[in-house]
Amino acid sequence: MTATPPLHLKPRKRPRQARATVTLDAILEATIQVLLSEGLHRLTTTRVAERAGVSVGTMYQYFPHKQALLYALNERYLDIVAGKVETACLELRGASTPEMVEALVATYWQAKTERRDVTRALYRSAVELDNEALIEAFAQRVDAATTAMFGSASDATYDDLALVNATLLAVIFGTVRNVFERNLPAGLETDIRKQLTIMCLCYLETARV
Amino acid sequence: MTATPPLHLKPRKRPRQARATVTLDAILEATIQVLLSEGLHRLTTTRVAERAGVSVGTMYQYFPHKQALLYALNERYLDIVAGKVETACLELRGASTPEMVEALVATYWQAKTERRDVTRALYRSAVELDNEALIEAFAQRVDAATTAMFGSASDATYDDLALVNATLLAVIFGTVRNVFERNLPAGLETDIRKQLTIMCLCYLETARV
DNA sequence: CCAATATATGAAGGATCCTTCGCTTTGAGG
DNA sequence: CCTCAAAGCGAAGGATCCTTCATATATTGG
DSSP states (O other), rough: OOOOGGGGGGGGOOOHHHHHHHHHHHHHHHHHHHHHHHHGGGGOOOOHHHTSSOOHHHHHHHHHHHHHHHHHHHHHHHHHHHHHHHHHHHHHTTTOOHHHHHHHHHHHHHHHHHHHHHHHHHHHHHHTTHHHHHHHHHHHHHHHHHHHHTTTTTTOBBHHHHHHHHHHHHHHHHHHHHHTTTTHHHHHHHHHHHHHHHHHHHHHHHOOO | OOHHHHHHHSSSSSOHHHHHHHHEEEEEEHHHHHHHHHHHHGOOHHHHHHHTTTTTHHHHHHOSHHHHHHHHHHHHHHHHHHHHHHHHHHHTTTTTTHHHHHHHHHHHHHHTTHHHHHHHHHHTTTSSOOOOHHHHHHHHHHHHHHHHHHHSSOOOTTTTHHHHHHOOOHHHHHHHHHHHHHOOOOOHHHHHHHHHHHHHHHHHHHHHH
């Protein structure tokens, strides 16, 4: 669970029968599809329902309103990404700093690139959505994971690990997003990813005790 | 001029009399105000006009539709920010790399922090706006300015300046945005800014010939 | 002072869109 | 098989909102 949603964004009820689960999945998937093909301002309850092959009324049995739909979507997505980072961090306990940085950047980048269109759509869907808590919970999960990882590095210790770690994450998250928002040629994108890794590495080099 | 707007976003006509200029400014200012106080999804032509103290019809004499309003706003803003960066870069020609990095980060950070609420509002207003060209033009202006600056550094030359520069900008822009979207305590924010500067510096150190 | 032009007005047409609720259909347990 | 709860349906109410256009006022150049 990424965070307890603000009351007004909580799902209305959970599915109890198999078909209900199917419906719910269909609705969420349809939301992504519509977001992708039509854009946020044409994301309509009717359109989503239509695309999901259900009626509007059905949708309203699971979500109190449109916003809740987007909230749920973001929640799912962030949960997956955070999970991937956590897994990667666990696997790297005790490794060397270069390995860690390399893996961290690669994992996050990969998670965002995997379905580039979805990532973009979600970045945008989050606007005007009361999801600060969601973002915050995500940040803290990742922060905890990477802090633990870097703390276990076999080749270095850091004086102010908390700050170093926070900086690292802000830079990585931010850079990835920036690269995404502009539509850079694939080659340049890859190059920047490599440079980012280098950059993080020499930063850690400088920051170690 | 930051970019030639897509046809459908071009202002409808330019003011020719003094009062028209006043009106137009009032409309744009009102747009920011409404964006701040009401949010993007409550940004209404009527509301903007009301706040600007003019009628809706007046607004439509200068802008073909709501989107064009937001486009113009972003254009103005990016123009100002780009200008600040350009000025700073010119002043630093021939300086040392550390001075340059320090100034670049400080200038950009400052430009975004000056009116933090406006910055945030504009970040959000840009969603669902066909402003890729705008962003691109902004990026290229800044890119040209910083490339020229770093090219003139008194203490270092770079092998692949283009790539190094692109990376630097992606990282700085991205990090600033990331820090902004989360609402970090002021102290941490400042700390991260300092760390970011350090990071950029040691990156340049590594990247130089 | 007088056209001619530039600005400003705001009611109303037309288009969506969100959400509800009374009713139907389906599934599960006994 | 039967009954009750779960799931699904979709027309329609109610609320905005965007944009236009016929009309009115202000400004400027001559």
